[in-house]
Amino acid sequence: MVxxxxxxxxxxxxxxxxxxxxxxxxxxxDSKTAMTxxxxxxxxxxxxxxxxxxxxxxxxxxxxxxxxxxxxxxIRQQVRNGHGMMPAxxxxxxxxxxxxxxxxxxxxxxxxxxxxxxxxx
Amino acid sequence: xYGKRHxxxxxxxxxxxxxxxxxxxxxxxxxxxxxxxxxxxxxxDASDVRLPExxxxxxxxxxxxFPTGVAFDDRGVAHVVESGYAYGEVWTTPRLLRIExxxxxxxxxxxxxxxxxxxxxxxxxxxxxxxxxxxxGGRILRITPDGxxxxxxxxxxxxxxxxxxGPAVGPDGWxxxxxxxxxxxxxxxxxxYRFGWLKRYPDFHDIPGQDITLTGVNYESDNxxxxxxxxxxxxxxPFGRPxxxxxxxxxxxxxxxxxxxxxxxxxxxxxxxxxxxxxxxLAFYGDRLFVLNNSYDDRGSRPVFASGDxxxxxxxxxxxxxxxxxxxxxxxxxxxxxxGHPRPQSLIRNHPNIPPRxxxxxxxxxxxxxxxxxxxxxxxxxxxxxxxxxxxxPNTGKLRAPVGYKVVRVNLDSGVITDFAVNRGEKGPASRxxxxxxxxxxxxxxxxxxxxxxxxxxxxxxxxxxxxxPRPGTGVLWKITRExx
Numbered sequence: 001m002v003x004x005x006x007x008x009x010x011x012x013x014x015x016x017x018x019x020x021x022x023x024x025x026x027x028x029x030d031s032k033t034a035m036t037x038x039x040x041x042x043x044x045x046x047x048x049x050x051x052x053x054x055x056x057x058x059x060x061x062x063x064x065x066x067x068x069x070x071x072x073x074x075i076r077q078q079v080r081n082g083h084g085m086m087p088a089x090x091x092x093x094x095x096x097x098x099x100x101x102x103x104x105x106x107x108x109x110x111x112x113x114x115x116x117x118x119x120x121x
Numbered sequence: 122x123y124g125k126r127h128x129x130x131x132x133x134x135x136x137x138x139x140x141x142x143x144x145x146x147x148x149x150x151x152x153x154x155x156x157x158x159x160x161x162x163x164x165x166d167a168s169d170v171r172l173p174e175x176x177x178x179x180x181x182x183x184x185x186x187f188p189t190g191v192a193f194d195d196r197g198v199a200h201v202v203e204s205g206y207a208y209g210e211v212w213t214t215p216r217l218l219r220i221e222x223x224x225x226x227x228x229x230x231x232x233x234x235x236x237x238x239x240x241x242x243x244x245x246x247x248x249x250x251x252x253x254x255x256x257x258g259g260r261i262l263r264i265t266p267d268g269x270x271x272x273x274x275x276x277x278x279x280x281x282x283x284x285x286x287g288p289a290v291g292p293d294g295w296x297x298x299x300x301x302x303x304x305x306x307x308x309x310x311x312x313x314y315r316f317g318w319l320k321r322y323p324d325f326h327d328i329p330g331q332d333i334t335l336t337g338v339n340y341e342s343d344n345x346x347x348x349x350x351x352x353x354x355x356x357x358x359p360f361g362r363p364x365x366x367x368x369x370x371x372x373x374x375x376x377x378x379x380x381x382x383x384x385x386x387x388x389x390x391x392x393x394x395x396x397x398x399x400x401x402x403l404a405f406y407g408d409r410l411f412v413l414n415n416s417y418d419d420r421g422s423r424p425v426f427a428s429g430d431x432x433x434x435x436x437x438x439x440x441x442x443x444x445x446x447x448x449x450x451x452x453x454x455x456x457x458x459x460x461g462h463p464r465p466q467s468l469i470r471n472h473p474n475i476p477p478r479x480x481x482x483x484x485x486x487x488x489x490x491x492x493x494x495x496x497x498x499x500x501x502x503x504x505x506x507x508x509x510x511x512x513x514x515p516n517t518g519k520l521r522a523p524v525g526y527k528v529v530r531v532n533l534d535s536g537v538i539t540d541f542a543v544n545r546g547e548k549g550p551a552s553r554x555x556x557x558x559x560x561x562x563x564x565x566x567x568x569x570x571x572x573x574x575x576x577x578x579x580x581x582x583x584x585x586x587x588x589x590x591p592r593p594g595t596g597v598l599w600k601i602t603r604e605x606x
Contacts, residue, residue, distance in 0.1 A: 044535045048482060052429030055484030056540060058548070059522040061427055085427070087456045 035108065042105025045098045049089065057109060062086060069110060072103045163581055163595045166557025170599075171545045175500075178542065178601045181575070182220050185596030186213050188577045190240035190491075190564045192248060194266065197569045198222075200229065200248060201598060205236030206255055207582060208513075209589035210317045217241065217248060217264055220598060230268040235260075239286045239401070240564065244296070244385065249273075251285045251298055255318070259285025261298055261383065273387030277375050278303065280322050282313065282399075283415070289403040295382040297393060297410065299400030302378040303327045306398075307444035307468050309360040310422035314345035315588065324359045329372040330379050330395030330440070333357070334470045337366030340422035354422065356444065356468035367470070378443050380412060380435060396440035396476065402564070404492045404505070406533075410435040411480070411505060413489045416447060419518030425452060426459050426518070430489040431479035432505065432531060442476035444468055449478045480505075481536040486512035487525035491564035496571015499603055505531040506541065508562035508576060511550060513584050523549035528562055528576060528601075542576065542601060552581050552595075560595065574601040 035043070053062035062085070079099055082088030094102070167178045187204035194200065198219060205215025215232030229248075232238060237253040252260040252272075259277030264270050273296070279285045283301020291297050304313060309326055313319040323346060335356055344352035344361065355364025375381060379395035380403065399415035412433050417425035428447045445452055445467045458464040483489050491508030495501055511525035526549055528542040544551055544558040551558045564577040580595030 040535075043537055047536045047538060048478075051538060052482050052485050053427055055487065055524055056538070060524045061485035061518075061520055063521060085459055087458075093456075 036104070038101050038104045039108045040105075041098075042101035042103070042108075045094070045102050046105050049094055049102070053086070065106070066109070072107065075103045075106055163552055163560065163592075163597075164555075164557040165597065167599070169545050169551065169556040169558035171540075171543050172601065173541065175604050176601055177604055178599055180597055181600045182224055182226060182598040183596070184594050185218075185580065185598065186216075186593040187211075187237070187579060187591060188563070188596040188598065189238060189579065190250075191566050191575045191577050191598065192241040192243045193566070193569050194243055194248075195246070195569075199568070199575060199598070200241060200243075201577065202238045202241040202250055203596070204238050204253075204579075205232055205234070206253065207237070207579075207589065207591035208316070209582075209591050211591050211593070212236070213593055215252070217250065217268075229266065230264045230270050232262075232270070237284060239284055240288065242288050242290055242296075244290045249288045249290070249296060251287050253284030253286070254279035255284065256280065256321075259300065261285070261288055261296060261387070263387075273385075274375075274383050274390060278325075278328055278377050280318055280325055281327075281377075282316055282318070283377075283401075286399070286401045287403045289405055289410075291382070291405055291410065292408045294385055296385060297380060297382045297403055299397070299403055299412065300375060300377055300379050300381060301399035301401070301415075302397075302443065305418050305421045306423040306425055306465065307356040308340050308354055308422045309358075310340065310342050310354065311345050312421035313360070319345070319360060326359050327357050327377045327444075328375075329357060329370055330374075330376040330392050331372040331473065333370050333372060335364050335366065335368045335370060336467055336470050337364050337368060338466045338468055339363045342422045380410075393437055394435050394439045394441060396443045396446075396473070398443045401490050402492045402508075404494065406494045406503075406505070411492060413492050413507065414441070415488060415490070418486075420516070423465050424462070424518075425465060426457060426462060427485055429482040429485050430487060431483070432481045432489070432492070432507070433477070433479045434533075436477065439477065440473035445472060446476045448482050449476045479536075480533055481531045481538055483507070483509070483529075483538065484524045486514060486518055486520060488512065489525075491562065491566075491577065493566045493574075495567055495574070498570075498572045499567065499574065501530055503533060505533060506565055506567075506574060507531060507538075508565045510561050510563050510579065513582075513589065516584050516588060523553070526550050526559055526561060528559075528565060528574075550581070553583075559599075560597070572602065575599065576601065 054065050057065050079089050170178050187207045188201050189204045190202045201218045203216040205213050215236045215238040217229040219227045235257045239251045239253050242249040248264045250262040252262050259279030260275040261273045277285045281303025287298035289297045339353050339355045341353050344350040352361040353363045357370040378397045380393040382391050397414045400412045402413040412435050414431050416430050417428040431448045452465040488510035489507050490510045507529050509525035514520045529538050530541045531538050547554040550560045561579040562576050563579040576599040578597040581592040583590045
């Protein structure tokens with residue numbers, strides 16, 4: 001059974017991975033996959049809603065989001081319900097469409113997490 | 122007092138400059154130890170800085186003491202200001218230095234014990250320097266290349282937590298500058314005593330940009346002015362003075378938490394926008410004014426959690442939310458309701474407007490302090506380059522890991538933030554990770570051609586349980602260029 005704490009960690013890990021992988025040209029040259037329009041949109045929403053606590057997707061005020069696989073539904077539950085220091089984000093704050101894009105971005109980051117320099121969580 | 126030479130002090134700082142500055146120039150790789158004035162060492166190795174492919178970084182000057190800004194004269198010669206003050210109540214001499222192409226350094230002008238000098242700009246044959254005014258109030262200084270110092274405006278409300286910052290010259294020729302707030306979030310408290318100023322100026326407090334009506338929320342705290350006693354303090358009033366619901370606080374100029382402007386002759390003070398906390402860095406991109414705002418700390422009588430610095434495009438006459446919003450989020454929202462820490466209540470009953478959405482929100486406590494835009498040929502046209510000083514944890518709030526200590530770029534349309542210059546290996550300042558790269562990037566500016574990015578590195582400032590521990594003589598000026606294709 002996946003606990004809320006686990007979901008929180010999974011979500012944060014994925015989000016951090018995403019931001020940190022973006023390269024000088026807006027995409028990691030080591031990326032396995034190209035950024036789709038949905039992923040790019042998710043990146044924008046991530047920057048506004050998530051980046052402050054998980055800068056570049058890495059550990060900061062909140063924990064690192066890199067390195068843990070998780071499903072779209074797990075991410076969705078974590079965002080909507082929050083956990084610990086992480087607040088819940090209502091649909092008024094992040095719409096369903098925006099959350100779909102954020103999730104796509106997080107999954108993209110996880111898929112492309114390889115190639116990061118050592119020392120970054 | 123300005124325009125007058127202080128011979129003995131000048132001689133001393135000149136000796137220090139000769140002894141401590143410019144020993145290395147244009148160094149791209151290979152290690153060297155930089156000896157701080159207090160005996161501390163900082164290892165310098167440009168190869169420890171990771172950049173996008175096709176860019177290179179080199180050290181231009183070292184041995185600087187608390188540098189905070191760089192500007193270029195008409196010949197393109199770099200000039201650096203040294204602050205003369207650092208958190209931790211460390212006082213040195215504010216200085217304007219000329220950095221020659223061979224790395225040698227000359228002292229152009231020195232200031233008095235009224236730092237920090239926060240930033241420098243070049244306009245019509247002279248330098249403009251924001252004198253933070255920790256002791257005597259803020260000023261905008263005009264300094265000629267031969268060292269003549271005059272004040273364009275003085276008595277700015279700058280003896281609190283945050284100072285007079287900037288300046289930036291607009292396309293209209295006016296001088297724009299930032300004025301930080303006295304407090305973290307509107308209420309004077311014991312944290313301000315620890316900063317040092319509450320003991321010096323027990324009646325000092327924030328001044329709003331226009332008349333406001335208070336909600337009457339007050340906060341009880343220890344009274345460091347009378348140990349063993351308690352004090353009750355409201356918003357926008359001196360320490361130990363409660364407020365009432367409906368109480369009107371008169372606003373006016375000069376005020377705190379604002380961007381203001383003056384004519385080149387120093388007259389005509391105007392409010393541009395207010396409701397900032399510490400608008401530390403200003404930059405124009407064409408006729409668009411952008412401001413980096415240092416946001417709330419987790420400290421004082423009214424702590425705020427998880428607040429990220431913001432980049433705003435400034436609209437004249439707009440209120441940007443301090444002390445009741447974080448970016449465009451009200452502090453009363455459940456977002457700020459954290460376990461054991463109830464959300465802050467609003468202090469102002471009649472908010473002038475809902476703050477606009479910022480261009481970007483940075484990592485909590487990353488301390489974004491420098492901004493500029495590249496010219497053609499450097500790459501990333503239209504993006505903002507931002508210097509991140511790095512966190513001051515645990516004194517401004519706890520973090521799980523170091524944040525900042527790098528240069529990032531921001532897409533103005535999407536708000537996407539991307540690393541540009543960052544230390545290899547572990548996160549954090551170079552001295553903490555035994556690296557030779559960036560320590561605390563505090564400012565940056567492109568040269569007159571727009572093709573070379575100069576990064577001002579404040580030097581070592583560790584945080585201890587007793588507070589900040591800044592190290593004189595460990596500051597560095599870096600230069601980043603794009604290699605030929």
